[in-house]
Amino acid sequence: MVNIVVDHDKCDGCGECISVCPAEVYELNDEGKSVPVRADDCEQCCSCVESCPNGAITVEGCE
Ligand code: SF4
Numbered sequence: 001m002v003n004i005v006v007d008h009d010k011c012d013g014c015g016e017c018i019s020v021c022p023a024e025v026y027e028l029n030d031e032g033k034s035v036p037v038r039a040d041d042c043e044q045c046c047s048c049v050e051s052c053p054n055g056a057i058t059v060e061g062c063e
């Protein structure tokens with residue numbers, strides 16, 4: 001399990017992380033915030049961390 005944290009105070013639901021993730025880790029919840037529902041599938045490519053315009057995502061190994 002890769003440790004992934006999305007800061008919902010920063011996430012505005014733009015969907016960039018969903019678009020760039022090759023492993024379909026993220027989904028938007030009912031409040032329009034990104035949630036790493038399939039963190040087990042994360043390949044630690046760091047694309048989501050680099051693409052989030054609000055710096056809301058932290059992924060283990062992508063610091
Ligand atoms: S890229 Fe960042 S701001 Fe956009 S939905 Fe994902 S976590 Fe939220």
Ligand code: SF4
Pocket residue numbers: 004020021022023024025041042043044045046047048049059062
């Ligand atoms: S690091 Fe890569 S594989 Fe993991 S959640 Fe982010 S975009 Fe998806």
